[in-house]
Amino acid sequence: xxxxxxxxxxxxxxxxxxxxxxxxxxxxxxxxxxxxxxxxxxxxxxxxxxxxxxxxxxxxxxxxxxxxxxxxxxxxxxxxxxxxxxxxxxxxxxxxxxxxxxxxxxxxxxxxxxxxxxxxxxxxxxxxxxxxxxxxxxxxxxxxxxxxxxxxxxxxxxxxxxxxxxxxxxxxxxxxxxxxxxxxxxxxxxxxxxxxxxxxxxxxxxxxxxxxxxxxxxxxxxxxxxxxxxxxxxxxxxxxxxxxxxxxxxxxxxxxxxxxxxxxxxxxxxxxxxxxxxxxxxxxxxxxxxxxxxxxxxxxxxxxxxxxxxxxxxxxxxxxxxxxxxxxxxxxxxxxxxxxxxxxxxxxxxxxxxxxxxxxxxxxxxxxxxxxxxxxxxxxxxxxxxxxxxxxxxxxxxxxxxxxxxxx
Amino acid sequence: xxxxxxxxxxxxxxxxxxxxxxxxxxxxxxxxxxxxxxxxxxxxxxxxxxxxxxxxxxxxxxxxxxxxxxxxxxxxxxxxxxxxxxxxxxxxxxxxxxxxxxxxxxxxxxxxxxxxxxxxxxxxxxxxxxxxxxxxxxxxxxxxxxxxxxxxxxxxxxxxxxxxxxxxxxxxxxxxxxxxxxxxxxxxxxxxxxxxxxxxxxxxxxxxxxxxxxxxxxxxxxxxxxxxxxxxxxxxxxxxxxxxxxxxxxxxxxxxxxxxxxxxxxxxxxxxxxxxxxxxxxxxxxxxxxxxxxxxx
Numbered sequence: 049x050x051x052x053x054x055x056x057x058x059x060x061x062x063x064x065x066x067x068x069x070x071x072x073x074x075x076x077x078x079x080x081x082x083x084x085x086x087x088x089x090x091x092x093x094x095x096x097x098x099x100x101x102x103x104x105x106x107x108x109x110x111x112x113x114x115x116x117x118x119x120x121x122x123x124x125x126x127x128x129x130x131x132x133x134x135x136x137x138x139x140x141x142x143x144x145x146x147x148x149x150x151x152x153x154x155x156x157x158x159x160x161x162x163x164x165x166x167x168x169x170x171x172x173x174x175x176x177x178x179x180x181x182x183x184x185x186x187x188x189x190x191x192x193x194x195x196x197x198x199x200x201x202x203x204x205x206x207x208x209x210x211x212x213x214x215x216x217x218x219x220x221x222x223x224x225x226x227x228x229x230x231x232x233x234x235x236x237x238x239x240x241x242x243x244x245x246x247x248x249x250x251x252x253x254x255x256x257x258x259x260x261x262x263x264x265x266x267x268x269x270x271x272x273x274x275x276x277x278x279x280x281x282x283x284x285x286x287x288x289x290x291x292x293x294x295x296x297x298x299x300x301x302x303x304x305x306x307x308x309x310x311x312x313x314x315x316x317x318x319x320x321x322x323x324x325x326x327x328x329x330x331x332x333x334x335x336x337x338x339x340x341x342x343x344x345x346x347x348x349x350x351x352x353x354x355x356x357x358x359x360x361x362x363x364x365x366x367x368x369x370x371x372x373x374x375x376x377x378x379x380x381x382x383x384x385x386x387x388x389x390x391x392x393x394x395x396x397x398x399x400x401x402x403x404x405x406x407x408x409x410x411x412x413x414x415x416x417x418x419x420x421x422x423x424x425x426x427x428x429x430x431x432x433x434x435x436x437x438x439x440x441x442x443x444x445x446x447x448x449x450x451x452x453x454x455x456x
Numbered sequence: 457x458x459x460x461x462x463x464x465x466x467x468x469x470x471x472x473x474x475x476x477x478x479x480x481x482x483x484x485x486x487x488x489x490x491x492x493x494x495x496x497x498x499x500x501x502x503x504x505x506x507x508x509x510x511x512x513x514x515x516x517x518x519x520x521x522x523x524x525x526x527x528x529x530x531x532x533x534x535x536x537x538x539x540x541x542x543x544x545x546x547x548x549x550x551x552x553x554x555x556x557x558x559x560x561x562x563x564x565x566x567x568x569x570x571x572x573x574x575x576x577x578x579x580x581x582x583x584x585x586x587x588x589x590x591x592x593x594x595x596x597x598x599x600x601x602x603x604x605x606x607x608x609x610x611x612x613x614x615x616x617x618x619x620x621x622x623x624x625x626x627x628x629x630x631x632x633x634x635x636x637x638x639x640x641x642x643x644x645x646x647x648x649x650x651x652x653x654x655x656x657x658x659x660x661x662x663x664x665x666x667x668x669x670x671x672x673x674x675x676x677x678x679x680x681x682x683x684x685x686x687x688x689x690x691x692x693x694x695x696x697x698x699x700x701x702x703x704x705x706x707x708x709x710x711x712x713x714x715x716x717x718x719x720x721x722x723x724x725x726x727x728x729x730x731x732x733x734x735x736x737x738x739x740x741x742x743x744x745x746x747x748x749x750x751x752x753x
Contacts, residue, residue, distance in 0.1 A: 091575075091580075092575065092580035093580075094579075094580075095579065095580075095581075234723060237724065262722075263718075263722045263723040263724065264722060264723060264724035265723050265724070266683075266723065266724060266726065266727050268677075268679070268680050268682065268683040268727070270582075270670075270674035270675045270676075270677075270680060270683075271479070271674050271726070272723055273471075273475050273715070273718075274472070274475075274714075274715055274717075274718025274719045274723055274726060275718065275722075275723050277468055277471050277472060277475075277719060278460070278468075278719055280468075280471075280597060281460055281464070281465040281468050281597075282460065293581060293582055294582040294675065294677060297582045297584055297675055298582075298674070298675060301584060301675070304591075305591060305599060305601045306471075306599050307591065307593075307599050320581070321582065326584060326586065327586075456591070
C-alpha cells in the first residue's frame, strides 16, 4: 500500500515537474512572446546597458499598446527577460546559454557592446536562435559567417570614413583636388577603433588622400600631446580620432591646450565624453558621428517619425535631456522582430530567421535591410557638428559643414 | 619624423621637452613615495598607481562641492593619509615580514579592489578637472597650459617639504633610522610599527597630491592606475633605492623619453618607452656588476 502511495506521489511530482518545465520551455507563454537578453546592468557598460533596456522596454510597451504582434490571426504581447552580464563576455555567454536552455527563450535581443555580442553570438548560432542586436557595431561581427544574427545599426567602418567623402566633395566644389587633402589620425588599438580606421584608410585610398600622421593610441590613454605636436608641425587638413570617450575627452582637452587649428576634425564618442561642456573651444567645429538623429525624415506606423519618437521617449523618461542613440537603436531592434514574426506568421525559429533575413523596412530609426552577413546596409551614419555655443548641429551635406576656425 | 623634428620644425623640441618636464614632475612625486616605502619597509606597492587615481577622485569629489581642485589638496592629503594608515593596519602590517611575493600579491589584490570600488562609486567614465588658468603662448608654436607650470611648482614644493621633513623632524629621523636598521631602531626605543604606518600613510598622501595634479592636467579613470604603477616601478628600479636625486632625475628622463618616443615612433610606443628605459638600465647595471666582479677575480 505504502509503495503504491509512493509511486503515485512520485508520478504526480514528475508530472508536475514536466508540466512546470514544459511551461517554461515554451518560447510563447499564453499570449506573450518572451524575448531574452543579457545586458550590462553593472560594471563598465552599465550606463549604456540601462539605455538599451529602456529602448527594448519602450518599444515592447508601445507595440503591446497598439495591439501587439499578430501571428496566425491571434495577437501576442512582447515581454523581455533580462539578466545582468556584469559587463563581462564570459558571463554574457553563460547567461545566453541559461536563457536558451533553462528559460526556453527562442528569440534573443542583443547585449550592449561589440565585446558582449562577440561572446553571445557563438551561443545563439550554436542553438540556431535568431538574435537581433542593436549595440555591437564592429564589422568583425559580420565576417564570421553567422546566420542567425542581425544588426540594425551601421557598422563601425562607417563612423569616420564618410567625413572624408564630405571633405572630398567640398574640395571638388571649391575647385581643389581631393588628392591634395592631408590626413592626421590617431586610433586606439581596440577592435572598434581599428574597424573605424580600416574604413578611413579605404576611403582615403579611394580619393588618393595622403595620411601624414598615423598613430595608435594606447588603451590607458590620457595624453596625446606627442601626436598633437606632430599635427601642429605638419598641419594636415583633417584630424580624425577614435578612442572611445577617453580618446574624445583627451583630444578635445589637448586640442584646446595646444591651440590646434584644423579645418576638419572628426572624433567618435563626442556625446559620451561631454566635450562641448568640458572643453568648449577644443570641441568647437568637431564633426561627431551618430547612429541616429531626431531630424531624419524616416517613419513607421508604431513610433511615427524620428522627431515624434524623440518627443515620446523624453516624456516617458524625463531623466534624459537628449536621448542616447543606444536607446533608439534598441527600440528599432524590437520593431524588427515584430515585423519578422508577422511576416513569418509563425514562431518557428527558422521561419523567423528567414523573415528577418528578408527584412526591408523603413522605421523612425532609418531604413533597415540586412546584408547576407547580417549587418544593416540601408541606414547611413549621420553627423553633427559642434558649434561655438556647444550645440550639436546636424550635417545635411558637405556645404553645411563649417570649416573649423577657433578663436583661442 | 627625424627630419621634421630636427630640420623642418626644430621648435617642436621645445614643446616636447617641456611636456617631458611636466610629466616627469608628476612621476617624480609618486616614484618618491614608492622609493620611500620600498626603502623603509621593503614593500613593493603594486597599488601605487591606484593611490594616484584615488587622489584624483578625492579631488574630483571635493571640486564637485564647488571648491577649486588646487584647494582640494589639503583635504586629499588628510584623506589619503588616513586611508594609508588604515591600509597599513589592515593589510600591509600582516605581510611586511613575509616573503616579497606575499607583499606583491597583497598589494596587487588591493589594486584590483580599489579599481572596482572606484568603478562602483564614480562609474567607468573618464573624468577631468578644469583649473580655468588659461594657456601661456611661447611664440607661434609652443603652448603651455598654466596649470602644468603650477603643477610643476606644487610637485617641487611637496618634494622639498618631504625632504626637509625627513631630514629635520623627529619622525623623519625615526623613519631613516628604521630604514637603516629596523632592529637597532627598535632597541633604541623607536616604535617601528608606528614608523611603518606613518611611512605608508605619507606615501599615500604623496600619491594623493600627484593624483590631484593628474586630474587637472590629464584625466582619471578607475582603471588608469596600472600605467602609473608601471612608470613608478620603472623609475625607482632604474634610479636605485635611497637615491632621491636619482629618482627625480630618472622621472624627467622618463618623461622626455616617453615624449620623444611618442613623436618619433608613434603614441603606441609612449608607455612602452618606460619599460625600455627599465630594461636598458638593468642591462647596464648587470654589465657594470660583471665588470666589477671580473676585477675582483
